[in-house]
Amino acid sequence: xxxxxxxxxxxxxxxxxxxxxxxxxxxxxxxxxxxxxxxxxxxxxxxxxxxxxxxxxxxxxxxxxxxxxxxxxxxxxxxxxxxxxxxxxxxxxxxxxxxxxxxxxxxxxxxxxxxxxxxxxxxxxxxxxxxxxxxxxxxxxxxxxxxxxxxxxxxxxxxxxxxxxxxxxxxxxxxxxxxxxxxxxxxxxxxxxxxxxxxxxxxxxxxxxxxxxxxxxxxxxxxxxxxxxxxxxxxxxxxxxxxxxxxxxxxxxxxxxxxxxxxxxxxxxxxxxxxxxxxxxxxxxxxxxxxxxxxxxxxxxxxxxxxxxxxxxxxxxxxxxxxxxxxxxxxxxxxxxxxxxxxxxxxxxxxxxxxxxxxxxxxxxxxxxxxxxxxxxxxxxxxxxxxxxxxxxxxxxxxxxxxxxxxxxxxxxxxxxxxxxxxxxxxxxxxxxxxxxxxxxxxxxxxxxxxxxxxxxxxxxxxxxxxxxxxxxxxxxx
Amino acid sequence: xxxxxxxxxxxxxxxxxxxxxxxxxxxxxxxxxxxxxxxxxxxxxxxxxxxxxxxxxxxxxxxxxxxxxxxxxxxxxxxxxxxxxxxxxxxxxxxxxxxxxxxxxxxxxxxxxxxxxxxxxxxxxxxx
Numbered sequence: 001x002x003x004x005x006x007x008x009x010x011x012x013x014x015x016x017x018x019x020x021x022x023x024x025x026x027x028x029x030x031x032x033x034x035x036x037x038x039x040x041x042x043x044x045x046x047x048x049x050x051x052x053x054x055x056x057x058x059x060x061x062x063x064x065x066x067x068x069x070x071x072x073x074x075x076x077x078x079x080x081x082x083x084x085x086x087x088x089x090x091x092x093x094x095x096x097x098x099x100x101x102x103x104x105x106x107x108x109x110x111x112x113x114x115x116x117x118x119x120x121x122x123x124x125x126x127x128x129x130x131x132x133x134x135x136x137x138x139x140x141x142x143x144x145x146x147x148x149x150x151x152x153x154x155x156x157x158x159x160x161x162x163x164x165x166x167x168x169x170x171x172x173x174x175x176x177x178x179x180x181x182x183x184x185x186x187x188x189x190x191x192x193x194x195x196x197x198x199x200x201x202x203x204x205x206x207x208x209x210x211x212x213x214x215x216x217x218x219x220x221x222x223x224x225x226x227x228x229x230x231x232x233x234x235x236x237x238x239x240x241x242x243x244x245x246x247x248x249x250x251x252x253x254x255x256x257x258x259x260x261x262x263x264x265x266x267x268x269x270x271x272x273x274x275x276x277x278x279x280x281x282x283x284x285x286x287x288x289x290x291x292x293x294x295x296x297x298x299x300x301x302x303x304x305x306x307x308x309x310x311x312x313x314x315x316x317x318x319x320x321x322x323x324x325x326x327x328x329x330x331x332x333x334x335x336x337x338x339x340x341x342x343x344x345x346x347x348x349x350x351x352x353x354x355x356x357x358x359x360x361x362x363x364x365x366x367x368x369x370x371x372x373x374x375x376x377x378x379x380x381x382x383x384x385x386x387x388x389x390x391x392x393x394x395x396x397x398x399x400x401x402x403x404x405x406x407x408x409x410x411x412x413x414x415x416x417x418x419x420x421x422x423x424x425x426x427x428x429x430x431x432x433x434x435x436x437x438x439x440x441x442x443x444x445x446x447x448x449x450x451x452x453x454x455x456x457x458x459x460x461x462x463x464x465x466x467x468x469x470x471x472x473x474x475x476x477x478x
Numbered sequence: 479x480x481x482x483x484x485x486x487x488x489x490x491x492x493x494x495x496x497x498x499x500x501x502x503x504x505x506x507x508x509x510x511x512x513x514x515x516x517x518x519x520x521x522x523x524x525x526x527x528x529x530x531x532x533x534x535x536x537x538x539x540x541x542x543x544x545x546x547x548x549x550x551x552x553x554x555x556x557x558x559x560x561x562x563x564x565x566x567x568x569x570x571x572x573x574x575x576x577x578x579x580x581x582x583x584x585x586x587x588x589x590x591x592x593x594x595x596x597x598x599x600x601x602x603x604x605x606x
Contacts, residue, residue: 170542410540467539471516472564 001461004050008040057461065431069377069408069420072247072269080331089330094322110307113323114300116333120265125256126286130295131329132319137171139264139283142319144179146262147209147238149294149316159208165194167218167412172211192218192370205235213242215375217412229259246270248376251345261288271332282328350425351376361436365443369415377422381415389450392417397456402438479598481572486597487548500583503576507601512538515567520556529587534577549587551580
């Protein structure tokens, strides 16, 4: 592919300046470049064509099916974009919230913050929510800092450990470690659930908290979650809910009712706001009653029909400037209000149905990683194919040539040659069938020739990338 | 399948006793499971470890894993070459791909580790 530098012609310009009508002044010598800036010399049309062409190479949810397991790449409805583009939101300066005298000008924005927090609390059965954290892992950090603040306040100096199952997102142990805790990892059973015996053995009064995802990262609902919660509470350990998979259970069960004390939401996943390539995210933190006094602040409160800012009495402080990624919350608000109670239930039901449909169609060609009923994503192991010579990576690359984004591979770490497929609720049966047909074609071809996809993809703008070199050789040289 | 002159742990480290010190690395099985190793973080020379302490980190294109001290001891030398050439862990796991050397270790702890046959059986039983 031609780089914009390849199109550079000496003296070509995208802009023409008007004739100079002021006295010419020399720039100070020490501010002058000693060598050329190395910018391409191109016309405006060159620039437009180059970047339009690049944009057409994008692979996104608006153009393609994107079954990236764990990431929940669902369609982002355009109504949310329309709402976020309203001038009252889009042109609002965040510093209006910094001066009490100006709060009259941001009552609408405050109301959205207040209402999103209330809606999220209701959806997950939490007492209160704070919008500040700007991503899932940032929400985890807020949550683990809240756990630390709670135990510090209670004088629980002996509580230093956080129990985390080996199926957790890698960010869970990282967040807990940054919050100052020691991590105790516990294994999963062959069924993909938390090993309850190992959990019981690890639990004692030095445990400050337990972090779990439910459905877990194996795509399975934790069958003994109530017992896990009860045992944690017996030892005054707080139960953390990683909301990454909340999209599987909306309207069916609520983390708060299961006994979770603190959680984060992935608004950018569950409530369909654009994400990928690192953001922007929105990872609000929700808490049960006993953690409310420690929430990050300031928070929006309603006093005598007016929205004001208040900081909770024992607040852990700010987690982000202003209200986090507020515009993501606006989009989430539009999504939640547009769908309503029944709509959100349908989101989860269809997400689970779609994942199980794919599971049913593929289970004879690829080995399911677990025997149980999957929730919103299904996981296969390509171990059998890998033994013949076609690894999960090759299957993922082959899918690119079929016109699909690759599923998540090699995660969760507990599954060998893992292929993790999350179709989400927004795809039609026709799309799911076409994807399954492609997966089955690939499986058949591997039977005939396991090495068939060793150099895939072959129809993309670039071929097989050297992932090892990319990770090892960090010194990029132009 | 695994060299007879080494001792092994359930976390897939190997240990070679020579000249009063223990050389530690990860097994060919572990290296293969990780895939192409892209980065190795080694301990400081002089660091003291208890048996089972996290002593090093190894990253591959697939995952990052901890390497644990198979026996208690002091770090007397690390394999600086891994910094520039992490691929040695895959290419030469028992020789050029070693991680660190420990002294002041307890021979009883070393004797408690698995021999090659027991480790081969352990790997087999893990369902790999």
